[in-house]
Amino acid sequence: xKKVFDLIDLDCANCAxxxxxxxxxxxxxxxxxxxxxxxxxxxxxxxxxxDEIMKxxxxxxxxxxxxxxxxx
Amino acid sequence: MTRKQKKMxxxxxxxxxxxxxxxxxxxVADVKWGYGELVCYLVPYFIIGYDxxxxxxxxxxxxxxxxxxxxxxxxxxxxxxxxxxxEGTAVMLFYQVGELFQSYAVNKSRRSIAELxxxxxxxxxxxxxxxxxxxxxxxxxxxxxxxxxxxxxxIPLDGIVTEGSSSADTSALTGESVPRSVSAGSDVISxxxxxxxxxxxxxxxxxxxxxxxxxLELVENSAEKKSKSENFISKFARVYTPAVVIGACLLAILxxxxxxxxxxxxxxxxxxxxxxxxxxxLVISIPxxxxxxIGGASREGVLIKGGNYIEALADAGIMVFDKxxxxxxxxxxxxxxxxxxxxxxxxxxxxxxAECYSDHPIAASLKRACKTKPDPSRVQNxxxxxxxxxSAQVDGKITLAGNLRLxxxxxxxxxxxxxxxxxxxxxxxxxxxxxYMGHIIISDKVKPGAGETVLALKELGIRKTVMLTGDMKAAxxxxxxxxxxxxxxxxxxxxxxxxxxxxxxxxxxxxxxxVFVGDGINDAPVLTRADVGIxxxxxxxxxxxxxxxxxxxxxxxxxxxxxxxxxxxxxxxxKQNIVFALGVKLITLILGALGLAGMWAAVFADVGVSVIxxxxxxxxxxxxx
Numbered sequence: 096x097k098k099v100f101d102l103i104d105l106d107c108a109n110c111a112x113x114x115x116x117x118x119x120x121x122x123x124x125x126x127x128x129x130x131x132x133x134x135x136x137x138x139x140x141x142x143x144x145x146d147e148i149m150k151x152x153x154x155x156x157x158x159x160x161x162x163x164x165x166x167x
Numbered sequence: 168m169t170r171k172q173k174k175m176x177x178x179x180x181x182x183x184x185x186x187x188x189x190x191x192x193x194x195v196a197d198v199k200w201g202y203g204e205l206v207c208y209l210v211p212y213f214i215i216g217y218d219x220x221x222x223x224x225x226x227x228x229x230x231x232x233x234x235x236x237x238x239x240x241x242x243x244x245x246x247x248x249x250x251x252x253x254e255g256t257a258v259m260l261f262y263q264v265g266e267l268f269q270s271y272a273v274n275k276s277r278r279s280i281a282e283l284x285x286x287x288x289x290x291x292x293x294x295x296x297x298x299x300x301x302x303x304x305x306x307x308x309x310x311x312x313x314x315x316x317x318x319x320x321x322i323p324l325d326g327i328v329t330e331g332s333s334s335a336d337t338s339a340l341t342g343e344s345v346p347r348s349v350s351a352g353s354d355v356i357s358x359x360x361x362x363x364x365x366x367x368x369x370x371x372x373x374x375x376x377x378x379x380x381x382x383l384e385l386v387e388n389s390a391e392k393k394s395k396s397e398n399f400i401s402k403f404a405r406v407y408t409p410a411v412v413i414g415a416c417l418l419a420i421l422x423x424x425x426x427x428x429x430x431x432x433x434x435x436x437x438x439x440x441x442x443x444x445x446x447x448x449l450v451i452s453i454p455x456x457x458x459x460x461i462g463g464a465s466r467e468g469v470l471i472k473g474g475n476y477i478e479a480l481a482d483a484g485i486m487v488f489d490k491x492x493x494x495x496x497x498x499x500x501x502x503x504x505x506x507x508x509x510x511x512x513x514x515x516x517x518x519x520x521a522e523c524y525s526d527h528p529i530a531a532s533l534k535r536a537c538k539t540k541p542d543p544s545r546v547q548n549x550x551x552x553x554x555x556x557x558s559a560q561v562d563g564k565i566t567l568a569g570n571l572r573l574x575x576x577x578x579x580x581x582x583x584x585x586x587x588x589x590x591x592x593x594x595x596x597x598x599x600x601x602x603y604m605g606h607i608i609i610s611d612k613v614k615p616g617a618g619e620t621v622l623a624l625k626e627l628g629i630r631k632t633v634m635l636t637g638d639m640k641a642a643x644x645x646x647x648x649x650x651x652x653x654x655x656x657x658x659x660x661x662x663x664x665x666x667x668x669x670x671x672x673x674x675x676x677x678x679x680x681x682v683f684v685g686d687g688i689n690d691a692p693v694l695t696r697a698d699v700g701i702x703x704x705x706x707x708x709x710x711x712x713x714x715x716x717x718x719x720x721x722x723x724x725x726x727x728x729x730x731x732x733x734x735x736x737x738x739x740x741x742k743q744n745i746v747f748a749l750g751v752k753l754i755t756l757i758l759g760a761l762g763l764a765g766m767w768a769a770v771f772a773d774v775g776v777s778v779i780x781x782x783x784x785x786x787x788x789x790x791x792x
Contacts, residue, residue, distance in 0.1 A: 099387075106270060108451035109235065112401050130390035131451065132277065132458040137391050158229040161222055 097139040100149075101166040102156070105134050110160040117155040123148050136165060168271065175267045182215040182260050190253050208252035216243065216259040233408040235445040242441040246766065249435050258442060258766050265774025269451065272781045276455065276788060280386075280462035286339045286358035286379050288323035292316065305357075306374045316366045322359045325377045326368040328352060333364035340382065341720040342468030358382065381712050385470055389461050390454070392473025396741050400453050404446040411756070415440035418760055432762070439759035442769035448748040452780035453741055459788030460737040467791075468720035469730050476716040479699045480734040484679030485671055486629050486727075489664070489693075490636035490643065492686030493703050494650060494724065495611040499528045501536035502592060502612070505585065506605035512538060514605050518597050521559045521568040524549050529593060532609050556595070567598045574598050592642065613646065620724040621651045627731055630679070633671060635664050661689045668693050684727060687711025687718075701727060737787045744780045751776050 105111055111131035118127040123141035130137070140148045153165045168176070189207050192198055200207070213220075216239075223240040231237065239262055246255030290302040292315040300315055305323040308314060313329065316322055322335065332350035337343055337359045346362055349355055355368055358379035374380060393401075419437035423430045457474030464471050471477060491497045506514040515533065519541045522530035534541060549559040555576070556569010567573055571594075574581055579598045585606055592610025596603070621632055633654040636643040640657045647655035656667050672681050683690075683697035686704055691714035694700030702715035704722040712718055719726045755772035758764035 106266075107235070107447065108454070109404060109445060109447050112404055112450055115401075116405070128391045128393070130454070132273070132454050133387060133390045134277075135387070135390070137388070158226075159231065159234075161225040 096142045096145055097137065098145075100136045100138070102129070102134045102136055103164045103166055104162045105129075105131065105160065106162070107131075107160065110163070113159045114156050114163075117159060118152045121148055121151045121155065124152075127152075169274065172267060172271060172274075175263065178215055179260065179264055179267065182211040182256070185211040185214070186253065186256055186260065194253070205247070205252060208247075208256050212243070212247075212256045212259060215256070215263055216240075219259070219262075233412060233444075235408075235447070238408075238412065238441045238444050242438045242766075245434060245438040245441075249431055249438075251435070251766075254766050258770050261770045261774055262442075265770075265777055268774075268778050269447075269781060272778075272785065273451070273455065276459050276462070276785055279788070280458070280465075286321070287383060288321045288357060288379065291323040292320075305377075308370055308374065310370055310373055312370050314368050314370060316355075316361045316368060318361055318363055318365065320361055322355050322357050322361055322366075322368070323379075324357050324368075324370045324374055325355070325372045326370040327354055328366050329369050330367040331364050333366050334362045336360040336362055337721075340378070340468065342466060343721050376709070381709065382465075382470060385472060385712065385718070386461065386465055389471060389473050390458060392475050393454075394457060394474035394478045396478065396738075396745070397453050397457070397474060400446070400449045400745070404450050407446045408444050411440055411444040414756070414760075415444070435765075436759055436762055439764060439766055439769040440756065442766060443752050443755055443759070443772045445773055447773070448752075448777040448780045449745065451777065452744045452748070452784040455781060456737055456741050456744065456784040456787050459785050460733060460790070463788035463790055464730065464733055467726070467729060469726055469733075470712075470718040470720065471730075472716050472718075476699050477734040477737050479680045480682065480717070480731060481738040482678055482680045483682045483699065483731060484630045484676060485633065485674070485681045486624060486631070487633045487635060487668060487671060487681065487683045487697070488652070489683075489685035489690055490634055490638065490646060491611060492688065493614075493684055494617045494634065495613050495646065497611065497686065499532040499593075499609050500612045501532055501607055502610045503608035504605070505608070507582065507585065507603055509604050514597060515607060516541065517561060517566060517599060517604065518568045518595055518607055520546050520561045521549075521557050521566045521597070525551065525557060529595065529609050533595070533607070536607075561599070564600050568595055570594070571596060574603070577601075579603055610642070613649065614722065614724055616723060616725045618650045620728055623725075623728045624731065625651070627728070627735075629731075630676075631674075633667075635659055635667055637661070664690060664693045665696055668696050672696075672698075687715060690714075701730070733787075733790050736790050740783055740787050744783055747783075748776050748780050 108131040111129045115127055115129040118124060118138065123144045125139040128137045149167060156163050156165055193204055219236045220240055222236040226234040226237050243255040243259045246258065288305050291305045291308050292300045293303055293312065294315060295301050308324055314324065328349055328351050330351055334346035334348045335355060336346050340358050357377040415437040418440060419434045422428065423433050457477060460477060461471045488494050504511045504514055515536050519533040519537045522533055523541045523543050523546055545562050547560040549557060551557050552569065552573060555573035558567050567577060571581060571586060574596050579601055581596060581603055592608045594606045594608055596606045598604060624632060632652045634647045634652045635656050637659050638657055643657035644655050659667065668683060675681055680698035682699045682701060683693050684701045684703060685694055687702035687710050691710055694702060694714040699717060700715045701717045701719060702711035703719045717730060751772050755764050755768055759769060
């Protein structure tokens with residue numbers, strides 16, 4: 096399943112890159128793009144585990160930029 | 168400015184005032200306060216840097232060693248430890264100034280593109296039982312519903328006009344400033360603005376599939392497809408920061424150990440390294456260049472699906488065109504009239520009358536070419552002869568209109584000169600009461616600007632231009648020659664086109680890309696196979712928007728030239744930014760290691776370079792056709 100999420104308070108381009116790297120490494124994620132310009136996360140991941148994966152993705156974003164949230 | 172940015176600006180101003188006052192007090196007036204001085208400098212330092220210190224603390228708990236907040240903190244705290252209080256505070260201040268500028272500039276270009284894409288309709292008008300107009304969400308409208316569009320309103324959904332006439336401003340979609348006139352029976356496209364009259368429109372597509380939704384989706388998703396340059400920078404950034412930080416550690420420890428010099432000076436040099444360690448200028452300016460470029464292009468009616476296609480288009484070496492609908496109008500027109508025993512107008516009128524009950528495109532073009540509308544009541548006993556033409560009684564006279572075989576079959580002698588005249592196209596021969604009257608040539612018209620486009624592409628260094636067509640050899644080659652194309656492949660079935668493109672792809676030189684330009688009808692597989700597929704006249708055509716990488720919203724071939732020029736300009740700016748940012752950082756690192764560049768130079772290499780690279784990147788959005 097492919098979904099697009101808004102990222103709130105994503106302030107730095109290098110962080111966007113780091114988030115993308117981190118989200119791609121989550122088990123079950125097929126592909127992920129974090130666009131700093133559009134402030135959006137596009138993620139394709141395993142349907143059955145989607146919610147769990149998104150929780151991990153949110154945690155990964157927090158780890159890179161403490162103030163950044165994924166609008167879910 | 169957003170609230171967050173205003174708050175930051177206030178912090179910057181307050182810090183600047185306090186810092187300036189303190190520097191005058193301690194440096195110029197040379198007052199000695201010992202630890203009091205440290206405390207005084209810590210006040211502005213915390214005002215300007217508290218969020219960075221907080222993030223640094225949180226990130227180090229998360230194990231993010233190479234986080235720029237953390238590195239910035241070490242660098243400035245390090246400056247405090249070496250006794251450079253004012254410098255530590257000032258570096259933090261300038262870092263924040265740069266960050267603020269960055270977020271302002273990025274927000275601005277984001278907003279300008281959002282405005283550009285301000286084609287999403289907010290409501291649609293429908294009539295309730297009493298006949299009053301009610302505004303509803305366009306998403307709730309079904310196919311077949313009738314909506315009412317008042318003058319000045321956005322057309323919310325695609326449909327067909329059932330009542331009323333008006334003109335529609337399509338500039339938001341096509342960049343075309345001349346309004347298109349619409350009346351009952353015409354198609355209207357969502358996202359256009361109804362200018363003059365009230366229209367009643369029968370909706371043909373639900374909102375999710377309407378032109379406006381497709382375009383918005385396309386532009387919003389364009390950031391997903393990253394270019395090679397972006398991927399390169401991502402990879403580079405992954406190693407750059409750790410490398411610089413390790414370099415800083417070595418610089419702080421090794422030289423003092425080897426030479427026995429005091430640590431202080433070398434630690435200070437190491438701090439300058441940390442300030443330069445953020446790859447921000449690069450990481451931000453490359454996607455920004457593509458983003459602005461895609462935004463600027465959509466203003467001209469050119470939709471680009473991703474930065475990777477800009478990159479590929481800039482390297483175009485072979486350009487392949489479909490003929491019908493791309494280089495030619497795709498509609499038949501009378502292009503020549505050769506009467507024998509009569510005059511031109513009579514000949515056309517006679518042919519048009521004979522064909523007046525036919526709905527073949529050739530009959531339609533004959534009718535259009537008449538000066539007055541043909542009167543069907545003058546025609547009787549019409550017989551269509553499949554594959555040959557038509558026979559009818561026009562004003563009581565037996566009239567034949569069709570190909571040579573039709574006339575020869577009826578035993579009518581056609582002068583040799585008329586059998587194969589030099590004109591390219593379909594010939595309609597006419598005979599009345601057994602006497603040959605002449606022939607009319609009907610052909611597909613070349614689009615205005617097609618020849619200039621081919622020429623301009625050549626000037627831009629496109630190595631080879633090829634035309635693909637299903638037309639007969641002679642007809643196809645004549646058009647190709649007229650337009651100045653290098654090669655022409657004729658008599659192709661739609662399926663053969665993929666094969667031809669495959670062959671051309673094998674002929675590509677290193678680093679060259681192949682671009683295919685089609686009208687999106689029947690050529691989706693070719694659009695997909697080419698490195699870059701450009702669809703023309705994409706407005707309202709779903710197939711084109713789906714299959715192509717670049718969609719030209721109007722039918723103008725000149726837009727191809729614009730797209731190529733824009734892509735080259737964008738790539739040029741991207742390269743400038745990479746060289747400039749890396750160059751300045753590298754030089755500053757070297758000078759910093761030698762002790763020739765201090766914190767100030769380092770802040771410039773970080774923030775200053777970002778600002779300049781951002782300003783440079785934003786130029787891509789201003790490129791005009």
